[in-house]
Amino acid sequence: MSMIRLTVEETNLLSIYNEGGKRALIENVNVALPYMDADMRELAKRTLSKVDALTEAEFAELPIYAADEV
Numbered sequence: 001m002s003m004i005r006l007t008v009e010e011t012n013l014l015s016i017y018n019e020g021g022k023r024a025l026i027e028n029v030n031v032a033l034p035y036m037d038a039d040m041r042e043l044a045k046r047t048l049s050k051v052d053a054l055t056e057a058e059f060a061e062l063p064i065y066a067a068d069e070v
Helices: 008-017 022-035 038-052 056-060
Strands: none
Touching (some): 008 022, 008 038, 022 038
């Protein structure tokens, strides 16, 4: 299994938009993209490309926590 490396910023972004599952996370980030500033949008797009390459099993193993648990 080839685990991707996520930066702290990418992990935080995933924590904010993660609602149980890869597909939901991708949809949530895509919906939010138009409201992000340029830097945040770049981070989001980079993070989405990493997440997109993962299988569901790999995604499930990511160290993502709900934002309110951090």
